[in-house]
Amino acid sequence: MTGPTLEEERVAGTPADKAIQRRQRRAAAYAEAAGAGWKVWLVKIASLAIIDALAVYGIFVLIAQDNWLMPLIIAIVVIAVNLVYLTPGLLPAKYLTPGILFLLVFQIFLIIYTVYVSFTNYGSGHNSSKDDAVNALLLQSQTRVEDSAAYPVKILEQSGGFYLLATDEEGEALLGGADQPLAEVDDAQFEGEQAVGVDGYTTLDFAGILANQDAIASLAVPLTDDPNDGFLRTTDGSTAYVFTSTLAWDPVADTMTDTETGTVYSDIGTGAFTAEDGTELLPGWQVAVGADNYIAAFTEPSIRGPFLYVLVWTFVFAILSVVTTFALGLFLAIVFNDPRMKSKRFYRVIVILPYAFPGFLTALVWAGMFNQDFGIINQWFFGGAAIPWLQDPWLAKIAILTVNLWLGFPYMFLVCTGAIQSIPEDIQEAAKVDGAGVWGIFRYIKFPLLLVSVAPLLISSFAFNFNNFVLIYFLTQGGPRFPNASINVGQTDILISMVYKVAFVGAERDYGLASAFSVIIFLLVGTISWIAFRQTKALEELN
Template sequence: MTQTLTPETDEKAAAQTPRQRSAARTADAAGGRLRWLIAKIALLAVVDAVALYAVFVLFLHSEWLVLAVVAAVTVLVNWIYFSRKQIPAKYLAPGIILLIVFQIFTLTYTAYIGFTNYGTGHNGSKDQAVASLMRSSLVRVEDSPTYDVTVVEQFGELGLLVTDPTDGETSLGTNSQPLQPVDATMEGGKAVAVEGWTTLTFADVLARSNEVEELAVAYSDDPNDGAIRTQDGQKGYLYTSTLLYDPAADTMTDTTTGVVYADTGEGAFTAESGEQLLPGWQVFVGFDNFVRALTDTSIRGPLLAVTAWTFVFAAISVASTFFLGLLLALLFQNKRMRFKNGYRIMLILPYAFPAFLSALIWAGMMNESFGFINQVIFGGAEIPWLTDPLLAKISVLIVNLWLGFPYMFLVCMGALQGIPEEVSEAGVMDGASPWQIFRRIKLPLLLVTVTPLLIASFAFNFNNFNLIYMLTGGGPRFADVSIPVGHTDILISMVYKVAFTGQNRDYGLASAFTILIFIVVATIAIVSFRKTKALEELN
């Protein structure tokens, strides 16, 4: 903070001895260090509070490995910022942590999922699958005793506080945890509250009746012992499953039909006929997802078509936006051109608007029935811009050209301005025509500057999800394929559909596609940058 000097302060400063002035400077420095220390402690307190909450949640879900990592990183961060010697680490630590969390961990976890069967019907562990199967086939025991129950809640999870009618013992359990003995507050021989849990009122039970009815609390650690369920939140009854689980033989038997389902290593209990009991569980499948992507005819066909279109879309998008931007930049190089600032503003407008919003506007204008283009420009014609396979691809390229040329215009204009005028003058002196000067002198020098940006633009368009999703949604859809993809889908939108749309969401297959995309883009980038280096050496 800057101190304003006045005649009075000047006189006071002059009256101070050198020792007094030194003491004042020391006090100011100490005050600054104290303020920085307080700010540092406050920020670390926030970090530690978030870490403590994360550790508590991870402890409840028994995620020991992640818990240990979070605790170790928190201790390391505190040691770094309270140490007086670790100066470089104080600047590097935030960036390294963010790099690990958002890049390395994401890439590693995606690769891991690509080697599993993770997806619809295979989301959890085997124990969770067994519990879910047993819970989904529960039927009420005819002579079941009536249990007094109280619905309780902790951190958004519902549980049942159960009073045994025979001995009055109280126990507590949830959908994921079997009944465990607890010390509860009794009222009229019924357990009504337990420490750490909130008891739901009758009105709350009615408001959350669907959740209450879905509660099936395992009676013990053995799933064959059944579960306690309640319809009204007041009385509970014992239900047993029509499936019988044999942990020794690792089989599940349907007691109504006698069919035996065994664990065949595919992540689900499977009968001899091939019928599977779902949900299953997550298992490691090796390269099965990659093999299925490349050999399954119902997947390979659309995968090849989408891959080819992705390359065509990215290449044409980069070429068209670059040449249009370069043409406009050359026009603006003409010194006789007037009102340049106004033209620049109009040309940059498409780049200034959010791309997803512009894509939505274009989708409305290209609507076959009431779009502006058909109704106004073509006099009411019904041109299927977004529903015909060929026209949909052309529409995507046109819209991407409109969105992308301002960026290339700015890049090329800056690069052209960086080329010395002496180069052109030397070409004129040697008798070169304007076209020869551009093609043999300016363009090679321009490419040295913009080629890395063209590579980055290619990688961006290779994964230009927003445009495809907002404009066409990937449609029109392919016929007779097992995955919901269409003619204008690119690889990234195909991955999204495989992972997050449809009845069967196959995260493992989508992750395999993601790894393939990463390999393709990385290979193109490496080769392109090597070519760029050769181009620099040539020039």
């Protein structure tokens, strides 16, 4: 009986070759099922049909708003997606396309849009078009015409919008809305001499009027296409009167004139009608202002001072947060890694407990503990003294760093513990043989090798603390506020919390300036991270 020949062994192959062949066959089967199975094709066609339908709907909506750029972009993207998923092959593209689309929508687009807004005056009073601003100015300066005729009206509703159905002195039915001047209607239904309904519209009863009284009271229906001719308004939903504006809009001269004072307001390109003395009529409209927001951030005294202060404090806060949390985490990692330490598992669980609680809840608890009158810290540790931890600028900074140390050291402890345990014991034993002491082993062996693993995490921790909005906002709300600043900013604000308050807190919201600050933050963090990661390459030589 003879054994297997060399050829037979080569055909059979080794177990490793057989495993490779099985994986290849499995991958081929998956590829075939994904590319040719009729069920997959059915799901693919249905999914693409839904996407195409939504895209077509969005294109028509945007075109109706005189927006042509976005429909073109949507059409190109949808055509590209259809080509990728309907073309045989292109397997890598089929997997990469969703990720690329999400990257474009949630990252690239947001960055581009933020940069665009930073070059505009977008904000409170400048958040719409010029036509909308003209209408708003005429509406907000309306007064009732003396001896105005009273028009019996009914309130009609269609697709969520409200309309006035008025009956004039000649018994004709007039229908109009906020964007639809009054016009005669031929198919109105009458009860007696008053028009009460129109086909396609719902006439509100008394209960419906009460439920929507605010919207009805603010409804102003233009009498004609010229808003200077006046508006029809009602306060009770049954009788309307003619109102005219104290401002007169001249579209030819592009001016707005106050008919009571004679003051003329002109469009000087700043996004608002402006008088000769600089007085502006608000609301205005959104216009491009170039680099004015960036220039104001660094040159206007009421903005530059607080901005530079917050910028310096942001760097100090981020650096001290990383240094303190890393130092305490490393110290505890070394202590708990000592073989002579008893009950290490118990202590490690206790140490990481602060890391297990949500950061915003911890900040709120500490805010209560730092309360000047009732806080545990003042009551228990300072004999009831009324120390203003969160009201004094320097004490508030100390409180913030203390709370951030509490929140951050468990993470650094876990990182340093893993890094220390990964250092080979034979290197340390060799150092002991050469006569190195405990400090020498730590300084020249453990710490450099530790930095190889920890340095990227320290950089990411710096970037996180640079934008640690939650801690600042829930602990101090950025206060105490700068008294002479023209923007809403406090002495414990960091850049990201300052951006939030400029954009979303208070009556004056300046999205353009906030976007400029956001771009500055992006450039700062990106530059620092790039430099830091380049410097960490020197640590790789230690390996």
